[in-house]
Amino acid sequence: MKLVEEHRSFGGRQEVWEHGSSVLNCTMKVGVFLPSKSKSEKCPVLYWLSGLTCTEQNFITKAGAQQWAEKHGIIVVAPDTSPRGEGVANDDAYDMGQGAGFYINATQDPWAKHYQMFDYITEELPNLIEEHFPATSVRGIFGHSMGGHGALICYLKKENFYKSVSAFAPIVAPTQVPWGTKVFTNYLGNNTEDWNEWDSTILLSRSAQKHEILIDQGTSDEFLPQLQPHVLAEEGSKSGHKVTVNMREGYDHSYYFISTFLESHFEYHAQRLKS
């Protein structure tokens, strides 16, 4: 792993690392915030998954996360949203191809060769982090929009791998909304049975364990029809999970919304990662 950016921030260090990914067959960048506490002891890790069009930069420059990560002594890992590079399949649309990995494992050409984001996020990346940084194997995961969907499917498909999950304005029923059906058709093919493996509402309905999920959602979010967090809340009620959806009056889909409620998500994860 190669250090490409380093800044002191709130007493800790915001770094950006570059590394070859054998899962994705390309070079990837990842933001890593190391709280000052990590100098003397191993710390738990909270993974942040960003939304459509984002790179590893959006969250680390706009969310104000470092102050809360430092306060709670948590390492924050913010990867890129897809494989990248000239040889990686792409699309002119903002919601498919590079910047739009959707955190799933693609099975269709030309996507399958690189778009294995689920395996990258849940296997290769945690292995790298736990090998190269003062990290415990206590993990939480959260994200925004496409990355909220990503956090939910990672948490639900790898039960007990993450201790906590939360999301801002997540896509919770991708098999039912335009963003999801478009990329699932392209990445996974036409068999909708295959799509269900990557839909957090369906995964929640099938889980034998009882889960706890925190979601914040702005009421003025222009993408609300693609997100529909109430669908996950209803499934949670029906099947005995604790899904909390905080509707935030007047907030939109931007980092102004995320930064406002980020402190409460850090508190939520910190409680669970330290228990």
Add this chain to the structure above:
Amino acid sequence: MKLVEEHRSFGGRQEVWEHGSSVLNCTMKVGVFLPSKSKSEKCPVLYWLSGLTCTEQNFITKAGAQQWAEKHGIIVVAPDTSPRGEGVANDDAYDMGQGAGFYINATQDPWAKHYQMFDYITEELPNLIEEHFPATSVRGIFGHSMGGHGALICYLKKENFYKSVSAFAPIVAPTQVPWGTKVFTNYLGNNTEDWNEWDSTILLSRSAQKHEILIDQGTSDEFLPQLQPHVLAEEGSKSGHKVTVNMREGYDHSYYFISTFLESHFEYHAQRLKS
């Protein structure tokens, strides 16, 4: 004034406005954060001046200022760093022309027609803000790098117009460093006597009033030779002003540095704006 962007943020509203400027002869954008308190009463205003290459966006998206502005009930106004547009003189270098107004009034062609940033910041803009928003005439000013220089000269040249001033990594002796001598030669001509009117260390040495100035500076700032805050501190000691320069170990020139110490600058201004 035309509203071009609006986001709920930390209970208040982060807005961006566009307006015609008769001083600059062009259209300008300005960020305005309105704390929730401003719904029921007029609030003091803190002006933020950004550094080289910035627009009105950098501070409002990266600094995390909204949480502190909301806490203290302060309106924060973040203007662009220069006149803009096709008809406005420009230069290929990042440190001259658009994005590099240096907050002075240019006297030389082709700059004089538009580059009147000092009059814009200290006259036209406060008039607009106090006419169109729930703002009192109690004002503070702060900024970063070129904008730290801007905040210092605005405060020192318009004595008693602003109640408080602070800066992050400011250029304090522009007549002595490459950034300053380059633009002053171009904007003001070759007579170095004319430059002295825009050098905060010289202005401080000439002031009959006693002033208080807060500065934060990272020790790992790559631009330290252009900034030299100790020069202002030494002039302050010599002429009886209170200039505090906090040297911050390991911090660089970025918004990671600014965001870390921004809370303390808001506390500093809030105390003085409310007294």
